Amino acid sequence: MLSRVADSLYWLGRYAERVETNAHMTTSQLENMLEHHTPHIDTFWKTLLDICGYQDDFHTRYEQPTTEDILYYLVSDQQNFNSVAALIDSIRFNAKNARNCIPNGLWEEWNTFYLAMMQQPLTQPYTVLKTTEFLTQLRRTALTATGTIDSLMTRDEGxxxxxxxxxxxxxxxxxxxxxxxxxxxxxxxxxxxxxxxxxxxxxxxxxxxxxxxxxxxxxxxxxxxxxxxxxxxxxxxxxxxxxxxxxxxxxxxxxxxxxxxxxxxxxxxxxxxxxxxxxxxxxxxxxxxxxxxxxxxxxxxxxxxxxxxxxxx
Structure with a gap:
């Protein structure tokens, strides 16, 4: 296998896992925010930024951040390489590079989500309902992609x-x-x-x-x-x-x-x-x-x- 293709497959696996995990954690935090009026909600958001993004970078750009600022940074900010939008770009790029080595259904799953995201991007205001629906659809896409890999992909080096x-x-x-x-x-x-x-x-x-x-x-x-x-x-x-x-x-x-x-x-x-x-x-x-x-x-x-x-x- 060409090193370039192996590289794309490896990073496809990493980025797909990362975007699904980040989407799950953000959804969990939104649910906690609704269900529990805890005084530690800011601590949870701070921890989430540490895990999903880069807190120092975030605070240099947002001096007094709101929940909406945090959601924008985690979901849509292309300057944050770990945002959902940036990761979807990277997944699609690597899937395209390795398209001859992956099931067509895997490419179609991620490409369809990417195109839908481009045509109807998640925009402000980032309401809990709208953001949760977007992240839930993303997680379904990630799980379907995982199932496609496990069901259809040849058990080779790719x-x-x-x-x-x-x-x-x-x-x-x-x-x-x-x-x-x-x-x-x-x-x-x-x-x-x-x-x-x-x-x-x-x-x-x-x-x-x-x-x-x-x-x-x-x-x-x-x-x-x-x-x-x-x-x-x-x-x-x-x-x-x-x-x-x-x-x-x-x-x-x-x-x-x-x-x-x-x-x-x-x-x-x-x-x-x-x-x-x-x-x-x-x-x-x-x-x-x-x-x-x-x-x-x-x-x-x-x-x-x-x-x-x-x-x-």
């Missing part, structure tokens, strides 16, 4: 690169959400912090179905180490490792040594027990996990000669 992009993105995002929410423990109650973390990672329903405990250490362990939860960091890292070994045909190649070493190192870190740690140690543990997840992308890109992403600390 499929593997898309999946690795998806799992790198998801593992990094789960670790980032967990880290940012742990940083708010001095401001929010532990119950609020953990419930919001499960909600933002889209793991609340699964956790409630499988466990009764609301202890923070149990929830942290679940999101980090649970091998059955598709939102946990461990699940994603194991998927990445399995797929890399499939690409290399179960043989350790010199060019992939650094990548497999990084995955082994991270996998060992993930198996530590949060119950044996203090609050500060848990936060440091999650911060280390996030840093290592964040550097997996550049290592993978270097291994397979892809475009190295810009790291934003």
């Amino acid at each position: 499929f593997q690169f898309i999946k690795i992009g998806k799992w790198i993105e998801r593992s990094e995002k789960t670790a980032l959400i967990l880290l940012r929410m742990l940083e708010q423990q001095d401001t929010l109650t532990t119950d609020t912090t953990m419930a919001t973390t499960l909600q933002l990672t889209n793991a609340l329903e699964e956790y409630a179905r499988r466990f009764r405990s609301r202890k923070s250490e149990d929830i942290i362990q679940f999101l980090v180490s649970d091998s059955k939860c598709s939102r946990s960091v461990t699940y994603g890292i194991r998927k990445i490792k399995r797929t890399v070994l499939d690409i290399e045909q179960e043989t350790l190649q010199p060019h992939s040594e650094d990548l497999l070493f990084a995955l082994d190192e991270l996998e060992a870190l993930l198996q530590q027990n949060a119950h044996n740690m203090t609050v500060a140690e848990r936060k440091e543990w999650v911060a280390t996990i996030h840093t290592k997840c964040m550097h997996l992308g550049p290592i993978f890109s270097k291994t397979y000669y892809l475009t190295v992403p810009m790291l934003v600390e």
Whole structure:
């Protein structure tokens, strides 16, 4: 496979996962705003900006931001490379570059949403109803696209690169959400912090179905180490490792040594027990996990000669 095509497939997987997750988190925040008149609503928006965008950039442009300013920045602002509009542009661009290697239905799904967004863009005022409807349609598109990949795409290297992009993105995002929410423990109650973390990672329903405990250490362990939860960091890292070994045909190649070493190192870190740690140690543990997840992308890109992403600390 040409490096250019592999690059497009990898970033297609990453951007599609990112836009779906960001849309879910923004929708969750809008629902919380309606259902709970909490004094900490500004804290939640601040955390969301940290996760979905770049807070420093936002505050240089908005000195006294309103909720509508935040929604514009997260949804429509092309200067924010992680906004919904910017990510849809990037998804379409990469899908177009790799069109000969993906199902036609995948291209049509994203292109149709892009054209609809261009013809009827979400405009101010950003009401809760209008914004939620837009983000819900986006999430349906993302889920349909995922189903198209799983149902119709040949299990070749192209499929593997898309999946690795998806799992790198998801593992990094789960670790980032967990880290940012742990940083708010001095401001929010532990119950609020953990419930919001499960909600933002889209793991609340699964956790409630499988466990009764609301202890923070149990929830942290679940999101980090649970091998059955598709939102946990461990699940994603194991998927990445399995797929890399499939690409290399179960043989350790010199060019992939650094990548497999990084995955082994991270996998060992993930198996530590949060119950044996203090609050500060848990936060440091999650911060280390996030840093290592964040550097997996550049290592993978270097291994397979892809475009190295810009790291934003």
